[in-house]
Amino acid sequence: MYVAVKGGEKAIAEAHRLLASERRGDPSVPEISLEQIREQLSLSVDRVMSEGSLYDRDLAALAVKQARGDLMEAIFLLRAYRTTLPRFGYSHPVDTSRMHIRRRISATFKDVPGGQVLGPTFDYTHRLLDWNLGGKGPGSGLGGPAPETDMEPPAAMPRVLDVLGREGIMENEDRGDDPDPEDLTREPLTLPAGRAMRLQNLARADEGFLLAMGYSTQRGFGTTHPFVGEIRMGEVEVEFTPEELGFPVTIGEITLTECETVNQFIGSGDARFTRGYGLTYGQGERKAMSMALVDRALRAVELGEEIKGPAQDGEFVLYHSDNVEASGFVQHLKLPHYVDFQSELVLIRNLRRAEREEEGSHDS
Amino acid sequence: MSTPLTRRSQWMGVLALAGTERLQEAWDALAAPPEYNLVRGPETGLVMVRARSGNGGRRFNLGEMTVTRCSVNLQGGIMGHAWISGMRPDHARLAALFDAMLQDPQHSDELRRTLVEPLLLARKEHLARRAHEVRPSRVDFFTLVRGED
Structure with a gap:
């Protein structure tokens, strides 16, 4: 059981300052923009929207940045944010x-x-690191123009x-009678x-x-x-x-x-x-x-x-x-469990003491 | 669905899908922008997106999306509404204003010509361009006859 503790405000504030500084990394390197994350780390954005269960590319990009690229943390941020918004209703089923x-x-x-x-698609790529993307080669990143084809309708x-x-x-x-899900x-x-x-x-x-x-x-x-x-x-x-x-x-x-x-x-x-x-x-x-x-x-x-x-x-x-639930329950173990653990300590010491005293009484 | 309704849902849809800058340009280009009151919003909330199992079966809730809505009232009393994806208050306000103006016989013909029709065309072109971009990645797999028979 987790028991509330008090104190530590100053240390917590300092920890958050360190987090912000780590997030920024080397200040001589340009800061990444939300547009860059949205456009160039689009599959991170997609995953955060999917598991955060909230479709908003800009919010997901912000979450990825704030979480230093930790996608599960970003998912948590999105889930937390959605609770602050009113629900307008349900869409028609997408087709x-x-x-x-x-x-x-x-x-x-x-x-x-x-x-x-x-x-x-990544399918049929050779999974060889592309040094051009490291900015070392010509035309880094650009896929080039599409070849000419006729503009027939899809x-x-x-x-x-x-x-x-x-x-x-x-x-x-x-579909039955199509009940409300x-x-x-x-x-x-x-x-x-x-x-x-x-x-x-x-x-x-x-x-x-x-x-x-x-x-x-x-x-x-x-x-x-x-x-x-x-x-x-x-x-x-x-x-x-x-x-x-x-x-x-x-x-x-x-x-x-x-x-x-x-x-x-x-x-x-x-x-x-x-x-x-x-x-x-x-x-x-x-x-x-x-x-x-x-x-x-x-x-x-x-x-x-x-x-x-x-x-x-x-x-x-x-x-x-659900990784928000799973992560929360696993990670709560690192929060102070001092009182809980104290009771376990008392119990284990008492057990050992009782055993020793029993042995002592047999010896006499 | 009656024709006027169809037309309104069509312009509301194309206003939602347009870029915010395009709507701002159209507003700035108005010779005499109408006076209006904000009746509701713009405010952002959530819509739960639904789908169907196998696309044709029973409905289920897929996940939420952010939506911004806005309602405006023109001086003459015409109400305009907008419901658009994302957190885009300016876009929602402009879309609601155009929705109101498009219901106003004084503005509707002009706005259809200068805004709605170009937006519909731009949307069509956008979809054609996207289809055109992926078309060259269309493949024909062929199976090889194996040697054993």
Whole structure:
């Protein structure tokens, strides 16, 4: 148990001064701007928005700077800030079919309608350090102009899983009576959690945790036999209906990454594949893929599968996925536990004394 | 949805997606900027973004986004509203003002011509340019026939 302590104000102020000085680093090096972070460390910004569960590129850039690049600390800052803002309402569900696509690939069909568009990806890079980016070579950083192509309108990109759906071999997404989804920012996680609550939890979950959980299913702790049906990344418009207007308006656009997996089938005569779904803020392919694997693993009970691994255990996954909670509980251990520890000390000393006295009485 | 409504949601959307500088320029270029009162805001809050599992299934809450809203009242009594992403008070105020002016027959034709239509065109060009940039990274994978048969 943590017991409040008093004092230390001066030392704390000095510690914060040292932190500010470390954050700034060598003063002869120019200070980094929020615009530079937003534009050039864009995947850090994306991760902070995703796990901070707040889409705002400028705020996320500020958080990254303030946290000295510690993304988990930046995520915490964003989560803390959001509690100071009023909630205006809920958007209409975004429609990723209408995404302005910058990347779209399928691992299940080579000739997918609309084509495979690699977009800005680390895939197929050689992972060799690029000395040009160190400012030593010509044209550092610039990708160069795009080659000339005709300005034909963007090709329609039908969803890969819909192609399977039309053949009847992909399970339907059952909308039921489309209930209002639970909201984890408003109500606590309850078990067993429905899919809406699970997806919200996974969408704000720690990427490393999701990656490890997804990986564990591939290694045999709850096999789900996934194929990546489709990954798409790009911008979608967000629509909202203000109360005073009564009709939906576009309030802005956000970048999303979506992954849909095609998994192990169910049934026999009416056999069909099952789905896993991942959706994240920004360009977050690793996370979207991990999320889809874990979403599918967590559907084990609903699909009548044997529970063989932690990734299939809702309580295990959903209660340990949030890095703000996890970091808080782990790191609170370093706060003063003096009173707690004093009681443990008294206990252990008494035990030993009692033992010694007993031995003494046997000897006499 | 009736045509006037469609038009209003369309201009509100394009005003939200435009750059703040563009709206400021348009405001500065007005021969006689109207008198107005701020009725609400500009104030920033949160909208919870929703999605659907598999894009077609049940809804879930994906995460929040910052949104700035503003409502203004022109001298003639016309109300203008703006709801725009991010913490952008100036943008929200200007968008609300233009929303009000676009409802005013005295200004609407002129503003459609000088602001809304150019913004719609710019948006179209922006999307075409973005699609054009990624198009060369479109690939054709081909599978190789393996030797064993």
